[in-house]
Every structure is written in structure tokens, then in C-alpha cells.
Amino acid sequence: MSAASAAPLLEVRGLRVDYGVGDGAIHAVTDADLMLHRGEVLGLAGESGSGKSTLAYAITRLLRPPGIITGGDVRFHPEPGRCVDLLEADAEQLRVLRWSQISVVMQSAMNSLNPVMTTGSQLADVLEAHRPGMSAASRRARAAELLQMVGITADRLGSYPHELSGGMRQRVMIAMALALQPQIVIMDEPTTALDVVTQREILEELSDLRDRLGFAILFITHDLSLLIEIADSIAVMYAGRVVERAPAGALFRAPRHPYSLGLLSSFPSLHGQRRRLAGIPGSPPDLRQLPSGCAFHPRCGYAVDRCSVQVPPLLRLDEDGGRVAACWRQDGSAPPPPELAAGLHGRTSASAAGSSLPDRTQAPRAPAARADGTGAGAEPVAGSSPGGASADLGRAAPILGSQP
Numbered sequence: 001m002s003a004a005s006a007a008p009l010l011e012v013r014g015l016r017v018d019y020g021v022g023d024g025a026i027h028a029v030t031d032a033d034l035m036l037h038r039g040e041v042l043g044l045a046g047e048s049g050s051g052k053s054t055l056a057y058a059i060t061r062l063l064r065p066p067g068i069i070t071g072g073d074v075r076f077h078p079e080p081g082r083c084v085d086l087l088e089a090d091a092e093q094l095r096v097l098r099w100s101q102i103s104v105v106m107q108s109a110m111n112s113l114n115p116v117m118t119t120g121s122q123l124a125d126v127l128e129a130h131r132p133g134m135s136a137a138s139r140r141a142r143a144a145e146l147l148q149m150v151g152i153t154a155d156r157l158g159s160y161p162h163e164l165s166g167g168m169r170q171r172v173m174i175a176m177a178l179a180l181q182p183q184i185v186i187m188d189e190p191t192t193a194l195d196v197v198t199q200r201e202i203l204e205e206l207s208d209l210r211d212r213l214g215f216a217i218l219f220i221t222h223d224l225s226l227l228i229e230i231a232d233s234i235a236v237m238y239a240g241r242v243v244e245r246a247p248a249g250a251l252f253r254a255p256r257h258p259y260s261l262g263l264l265s266s267f268p269s270l271h272g273q274r275r276r277l278a279g280i281p282g283s284p285p286d287l288r289q290l291p292s293g294c295a296f297h298p299r300c301g302y303a304v305d306r307c308s309v310q311v312p313p314l315l316r317l318d319e320d321g322g323r324v325a326a327c328w329r330q331d332g333s334a335p336p337p338p339e340l341a342a343g344l345h346g347r348t349s350a351s352a353a354g355s356s357l358p359d360r361t362q363a364p365r366a367p368a369a370r371a372d373g374t375g376a377g378a379e380p381v382a383g384s385s386p387g388g389a390s391a392d393l394g395r396a397a398p399i400l401g402s403q404p
């Protein structure tokens with residue numbers, strides 16, 4: 001079963017988050033739309049300050065003042081036919097859901113272990129709080145099982161955090177997140193502070209656990225190359241907005257938003273000819289004073305007049321809805337630049353030099369989006385545009401809740 005066709009587990013629609021109020025408010029997340037399916041790994045990528053952690057805090061209602069959720073919906077479907085509105089849930093509903101249904105591994109989580117408690121007691125604490133009926137012996141056995149699950153031997157139950165390496169501490173945090181077999185694990189930069197070898201080991205373990213236990217992951221990182229390897233689908237954020245969403249392999253082969261193309265052109269390939277990395281000129285905008293129109297237009301080599309005036313909505317570009325991008329060059333009124341066209345021919349000049357897909361994405365778990373080399377026009381979606389844009393069959397249709 002493909003991730004894309006699986007039942008939705010978490011739906012985020014039009015989510016908006018500000019820090020502060022009034023003219024000085026920082027619009028950290030604007031009209032974010034995401035969909036996480038059962039068993040899927042959804043990657044969320046973007047430069048530092050693009051709003052990734054804020055989005056995770058808002059979804060899980062862990063946002064602290066001055067953060068305010070100013071709009072949108074977050075719906076969790078614990079089982080088919082049941083829906084929990086997370087933004088309306090009260091403290092008790094959240095307490096029941098957190099950890100047992102939705103768990104979080106926060107950015108720098110490995111530093112959040114209690115320094116004066118052993119790993120065993122900390123794991124047992126989680127079990128005691130959420131499974132009060134469990135005996136002390138069962139808690140200890142389960143704690144040992146959890147450590148072994150993440151590649152740490154049970155004799156480390158008695159170790160204090162300072163006696164563990166960074167990678168081991170991060171593994172303990174992942175074990176804690178999995179302690180109650182949640183349906184969703186949100187991981188915010190879970191491996192960023194680790195060396196690449198440890199990072200790879202942990203990601204492989206995580207993938208295996210996901211395959212075995214079937215939980216879904218929202219994996220947040222600034223490292224798009226990492227997501228290409230582990231995610232089924234990827235959402236790219238820029239200045240608080242989701243600017244592109246696509247199956248991982250399809251995004252790698254043919255990014256349709258200039259920012260995704262820029263991110264993909266910023267890391268070297270292990271194969272092919274050596275080339276100078278293009279990167280993205282300029283720096284991310286101040287979220288208090290976003291540029292008019294598309295926030296990326298001052299850094300975009302493909303911008304046209306309209307880009308500095310109107311915010312592009314997320315346009316559905318594939319028939320199956322597997323791909324959306326917020327770019328006026330993809331609205332179907334004219335063929336997009338070849339670098340941003342669909343299909344294998346898309347990455348010919350700026351970014352494709354020498355790139356080849358990593359092994360995992362050569363056979364992605366989610367089906368790759370259409371890669372037939374057509375793609376000049378975006379697909380309309382009947383009834384999805386309140387403004388009637390879907391009636392115009394030559395144009396892409398905005399996704400619900402994403403209108404500017």
C-alpha cells in the first residue's frame with residue numbers, strides 16, 4: 001500500500017502562527033497545509049527560521065507565549081471514522097493523546113534527559129505516568145526492551161545521561177517517544193547534532209522500526225538531502241509557508257518550485273562530474289517584514305512581474321494531487337522554465353549535473369509523481385477553488401485553505 005493512498009492520520013489546513021501581536025508580530029507560519037498518512041514518513045525541510053519547529057509546536061499544542069495560533073485546523077484521525085480537532089482539544093484530551101498517540105522528539109532533545117536520573121528510571125517514569133496499571137517488573141522489562149529496540153544494551157538501564165554518548169542519548173529519546181506505541185512521532189532535527197555515521201545508523205534503525213511498528217513520522221530538518229533518503233513525501237517551507245509538497249523521489253528528480261531547486265542545488269553529488277555548487281543567493285527574509293507577493297521573489301532567478309505583487313497559492317500540479325507548488329511559473333498560463341518542468345528532463349541544467357538518486361529513493365515507498373516529461377500545465381481540481389479558478393481548465397487549482 002502506498003503512503004499516498006493510505007488513510008489520513010493528521011490533517012493540517014491553513015495553519016497560521018504568530019509570535020506577538022500587532023505590527024511587530026512575527027508571522028512564523030502562514031496558511032500551512034500538510035497531510036500525514038498512516039505509516040508514512042513526511043519530511044519537512046527549510047532553512048533556519050522558516051517556521052518548521054513552530055509548526056510542530058502548534059500541531060502538538062506545545063506552543064508557548066508569545067506564540068499564538070491565529071487560524072487553521074489540525075485534525076487527528078486516531079482510527080477510521082474518528083476525528084479529534086487538536087486545536088479545540090482541552091488539557092485532558094491532550095494529556096491522553098500525547099505520548100500514547102502522538103509523541104515528539106524535540107530539537108536538541110538529547111539534552112533534555114534528566115541528568116540525575118538513570119535512563120531506566122526515565123523510561124519507567126513514562127510508563128508509570130501513562131500506564132498506571134503496569135507492575136514495576138513489567139515497566140523494567142519494557143524499558144529494557146525499548147533500549148534494545150534502539151540498539152542499546154539493557155545493561156545501560158542503570159546509566160546516567162552523562163555516561164552515554166550523544167548518539168546514545170538521542171536513541172534513548174527516540175525509545176521514549178516510542179514507549180507507548182504512538183501512531184505519530186514528530187521528530188524535530190533528531191540527528192542534526194550527531195556525526196554522519198551515527199546519524200545514518202539511527203536513521204536506518206528508525207526506518208526499520210517504522211516498517212515493523214507502522215507509526216507515521218513527521219521528520220523535520222534543514223537537510224533536504226537527508227529527507228530524500230528517508231521520507232516518502234516532502235514538504236518544503238519558506239518564510240513560514242509550505243511552498244512545495246511532493247513524493248520524495250519526484251521532488252528530487254524534478255523540483256517544481258525555484259526554492260526547492262535551489263535547496264537541491266546546494267548539496268554536492270557523490271556521482272558524476274564535479275561542479276560548482278549554485279546555492280541560493282541572498283538570505284531568508286525578516287518574518288516581520290516579508291517582501292510583497294511571493295516572499296522568495298527577491299532571491300528567485302525565475303521571478304516575473306506578478307511574483308512581486310501577488311502571493312501564489314499552492315497549485316495542484318499532478319492529476320493525483322501528489323504534487324503542489326506555490327509558484328506563478330507553474331500556473332499553467334505558460335510553460336515553466338525547463339529546470340522547473342515535470343519529469344526527468346526537469347533537472348538538466350541548474351541542478352541535475354551528476355545527481356543520481358540514493359538507493360532508498362530509487363524505489364521510494366510512495367509512488368513517484370508523474371514523470372512523463374509533460375507538465376507544462378498544472379491540473380485543475382474540480383470544486384477545490386472557491387474563487388472558481390478550477391473552472392478554468394488551463395489553470396492549476398488552489399488547494400483548500402491555501403489562498404493568499
Ligand code: ATP
Nearest residue numbers: 019026028047048049050051052053054055222287
Ligand atoms: P531552525 O531550523 O533554526 O530550527 P525553524 O525553521 O525551526 O528554524 P522556528 O524556530 O520555527 O524556525 O522559528 C520561526 C521564526 O519564529 C523565526 O523567525 C524565529 O525567530 C521566530 N521565533 C521562534 N520562537 C520565537 C519566540 N519564542 N519569540 C519570538 N519569535 C520566535
Ligand code: MG
Nearest residue numbers: 052053054107
Ligand atoms: Mg527548529
